[in-house]
Amino acid sequence: MAAALPEKATLLEWYRQMVLIRRFEERSKELFHQKKIGGVYLHLYNGQEGTGVGALAALRPQDHVITAYRDHGIAIARGVDPNRIMAEMYGKSTGVSGGKGGSMHLASREHNFWGGYAIVGGHLPLAAGIALKAKYNGDDEVVLCFIGDGATNNGYFHEALNLSAVWDLPVVWLIENNLYGMGTALEDASGQTKLIKRAIAYDMKAFDPMDGQDVFEVHETVKKAVDYARKKGPVLLESMTYRFEGHGMSDKMYAARVDEMSRFKARDPITLLHDKLCELYPDIGPTLDTIDKQCEAVVTESEKYAENSPAPTFEDLTRHIYV
Amino acid sequence: MADKNTPMREALRMALMEEMERDERVFVMGQEVGAWDGTHKVTRGFLEKFGARRVRDTPISEMAIGGAAVGAAMAGLRPVAEIMTINFAFLAFDALINHAAKVHYMFNGQFKCPMVMRVASGWGNQATATHSHTPEMIFAHFPGMYVAAPSNARDAKGMLKAAIRDDNPVLFSESIALYPKPAVVPDDPDFLLPIGKSDLKREGQHVTLVAWARGVEWALQAADTLAKEGVQCEVIDLRWLRPLDTALVFESFKKTNRCVVIEEALPHFGVGAEIAAQIQDNLFDYMDAPIKRVNAMDVPLPYAAELEMLALPNAQKVVDAVREVL
Ligand SMILES: Cc1ncc(C[n+]2csc(CCOP(=O)(O)OP(=O)(O)O)c2C)c(N)n1
Ligand SMILES: [Mg+2]
Numbered sequence: 307m308a309a310a311l312p313e314k315a316t317l318l319e320w321y322r323q324m325v326l327i328r329r330f331e332e333r334s335k336e337l338f339h340q341k342k343i344g345g346v347y348l349h350l351y352n353g354q355e356g357t358g359v360g361a362l363a364a365l366r367p368q369d370h371v372i373t374a375y376r377d378h379g380i381a382i383a384r385g386v387d388p389n390r391i392m393a394e395m396y397g398k399s400t401g402v403s404g405g406k407g408g409s410m411h412l413a414s415r416e417h418n419f420w421g422g423y424a425i426v427g428g429h430l431p432l433a434a435g436i437a438l439k440a441k442y443n444g445d446d447e448v449v450l451c452f453i454g455d456g457a458t459n460n461g462y463f464h465e466a467l468n469l470s471a472v473w474d475l476p477v478v479w480l481i482e483n484n485l486y487g488m489g490t491a492l493e494d495a496s497g498q499t500k501l502i503k504r505a506i507a508y509d510m511k512a513f514d515p516m517d518g519q520d521v522f523e524v525h526e527t528v529k530k531a532v533d534y535a536r537k538k539g540p541v542l543l544e545s546m547t548y549r550f551e552g553h554g555m556s557d558k559m560y561a562a563r564v565d566e567m568s569r570f571k572a573r574d575p576i577t578l579l580h581d582k583l584c585e586l587y588p589d590i591g592p593t594l595d596t597i598d599k600q601c602e603a604v605v606t607e608s609e610k611y612a613e614n615s616p617a618p619t620f621e622d623l624t625r626h627i628y629v
Numbered sequence: 630m631a632d633k634n635t636p637m638r639e640a641l642r643m644a645l646m647e648e649m650e651r652d653e654r655v656f657v658m659g660q661e662v663g664a665w666d667g668t669h670k671v672t673r674g675f676l677e678k679f680g681a682r683r684v685r686d687t688p689i690s691e692m693a694i695g696g697a698a699v700g701a702a703m704a705g706l707r708p709v710a711e712i713m714t715i716n717f718a719f720l721a722f723d724a725l726i727n728h729a730a731k732v733h734y735m736f737n738g739q740f741k742c743p744m745v746m747r748v749a750s751g752w753g754n755q756a757t758a759t760h761s762h763t764p765e766m767i768f769a770h771f772p773g774m775y776v777a778a779p780s781n782a783r784d785a786k787g788m789l790k791a792a793i794r795d796d797n798p799v800l801f802s803e804s805i806a807l808y809p810k811p812a813v814v815p816d817d818p819d820f821l822l823p824i825g826k827s828d829l830k831r832e833g834q835h836v837t838l839v840a841w842a843r844g845v846e847w848a849l850q851a852a853d854t855l856a857k858e859g860v861q862c863e864v865i866d867l868r869w870l871r872p873l874d875t876a877l878v879f880e881s882f883k884k885t886n887r888c889v890v891i892e893e894a895l896p897h898f899g900v901g902a903e904i905a906a907q908i909q910d911n912l913f914d915y916m917d918a919p920i921k922r923v924n925a926m927d928v929p930l931p932y933a934a935e936l937e938m939l940a941l942p943n944a945q946k947v948v949d950a951v952r953e954v955l
Contacts, residue, residue: 370704404737415739420703425727431693432728435700435708442656442682442706465693472688626738627772629796 311522312363317583320363320521321594324355324576326601327379330388331551333605334378334395334409338555342613343395346556347424348409351379353550356575357482357516358383358452360524361545364532365450370418370440372433373452375410376482377422380452384419386412392608398615405618406626426454426487427462430479434466437475437540448535449477450528456487458501467540471508474539478531481544482518486560488553505542518547519575522582550574632815637782638808641671641747644789645709647818649679652707655793658685659694659711659747668713669749669808691717695724695746702744702798703732709793715748715802716762729798730773743796745789750778751805751843752893752941758929763894765842766903768800769870775799775824776870780845782812784868787822795824804843804893825872829881833861836951837881837888839904841867844891844942847923851891851947860955870900875907882908886917887954891947896924918954923947 331350337343362383394401413421423429433451440447505512531541548570552560663676663686676684698710712718752761769776779785792799840848852862890901901922926940
């Protein structure tokens with residue numbers, strides 16, 4: 307049965323993070339269309355906040371996080387300064403990656419956030435390597451690696467999960483199953499659509515798929531998985547979730563999936579948490595409203611910070627090619 | 630102990646062993662590096678000496694070997710990953726190029742990637758088309774990577790040790806044909822050869838021969854032959870394809886005004902093409918003849934021994950090319 311609920315302050319912090327991510331993504335989309343955020347790639351986390359926030363809340367600071375290109379929400383939930391995330395998307399020198407990474411390549415070493423990676427599946431063996439460091443040195447650390455459902459079909463997934471099983475590495479592999487990889491539906495891409503069953507192939511520990519819209523369930527499951535990984539070895543998890551904004555800015559297909567979308571939006575992870583908080587603490591409404599306003603202000607501030615930050619210089623162009 | 634005549638595989642083994650003894654963070658991983666002693670016996674006895682924590686057999690998973698080495702290096706270890714032959718490094722290409730070579734830059738210096746990927750390379754022995762590649766220059770195309778290709782046992786030791794101690798990712802290519810060939814190898818555990826420094830192998834004033842890895846042997850043989858006719862070749866071993874050191878080449882070319890590049894690799898988009906481009910760009914006024922390339926023929930390598938020999942470069946082809954530019 308469900309474990310005891312975390313204390314109020316913790317729940318409010320989750321709420322704050324989830325709202326902040328949503329507001330940040332909404333603003334990012336606007337700024338992209340205004341061409342203030344450049345490039346062609348912008349993959350938003352709207353709808354998946356319950357997974358990112360619930361999962362990261364199960365980690366300690368010394369644990370590690372790595373993900374794919376849908377990385378803004380993960381960075382925010384890990385505590386990376388939104389100003390520096392927005393500045394990165396503006397391509398400014400104050401960005402987390404100095405304006406050289408962009409939206410898909412956010413990272414913050416000081417947060418043990420090893421980055422977003424834009425080659426599908428490419429970060430999975432990196433997660434194994436980071437976990438190998440922990441095991442090799444006897445460090446009490448776990449790596450949490452987010453994986454798209456689409457990424458489970460490329461060779462990296464198989465090779466990295468198998469290696470982690472053979473070497474008993476402390477990794478929690480977390481599939482965020484949002485039912486699509488770009489425009490291709492899960493059932494058109496995967497022979498076995500119950501992705502959690504992939505664990506069987508590696509004789510790997512797995513837990514039942516989580517309701518990714520339910521931050522409580524995600525948190526509880528990831529906590530168990532992190533404990534297991536810390537003591538024994540790799541774990542596979544699957545979070546059932548949905549992309550409210552489609553794949554990225556070029557997605558012309560997602561809006562047509564009206565029924566499916568409304569089904570998931572009826573279970574918006576932020577609304578679910580909001581309702582739960584109101585049920586638990588009937589007087590909490592004004593507090594939540596205040597958090598909403600604060601998040602709006604943080605996003606506005608991040609936009610200003612990015613606007614006013616300097617562009618990288620010619621020296622930055624050739625810096626950090628080699629150590 | 631004294632410096633001894635040592636085959637290249639043994640020199641590499643010494644280098645690896647010394648570095649593992651020196652630095653606890655250095656470890657080897659790859660297929661058959663443990664109980665098998667390494668496909669090319671470079672890790673002979675390592676499992677016994679260092680144990681399974683530091684001598685890590687992997688599944689046949691080149692993508693994961695490459696990627697896990699990147700992750701481990703970013704996290705603070707110093708992996709030396711072995712890919713059996715460079716032919717299989719194509720499967721690890723993405724991890725090397727998109728991650729090893731990029732993470733330092735793309736994340737603005739937050740991460741380093743001090744890894745070495747050792748690969749055995751080369752043509753010959755009727756290994757056939759899929760198993761006879763020398764694609765080092767493809768890896769050298771990318772800023773962020775270093776590419777080493779030693780021509781002899783002594784250099785192999787000093788270069789591998791330098792590669793392991795460096796904080797950048799290195800693709801370290803070992804010519805299979807050179808593994809058994811001996812040279813006098815220093816047993817000084819701090820014998821290092823600087824990264825990105827070419828080597829003058831032989832002085833001469835008539836023509837500059839530029840080579841790397843196995844090509845150096847053909848260049849030196851050709852120089853011997855030509856010396857008997859009074860033609861003095863200057864032979865330069867590049868040692869590293871990235872950083873590519875053209876200083877000695879340029880200096881030599883100013884004297885000889887002629888150049889032949891020798892490589893055990895296909896001609897298109899190769900090192901020879903790069904050297905020729907850089908010479909004409911920098912030393913146009915010194916050019917007295919077209920720059921020639923001696924390469925493998927532009928074919929997939931066939932199985933039949935006669936055909937294979939026809940396709941490969943050799944010392945005679947170098948001699949012929951020199952005669953053309955004199
Ligand atoms: C190796 C590789 N192949 C293809 C792509 C193009 N691509 C980018 S995202 C994507 C879909 C991945 O879907 P999924 O793993 O489910 O993640 P999601 O976008 O749903 O978070 C594809 C095909 C890529 N970036 N890398
Ligand atoms: Mg998906």
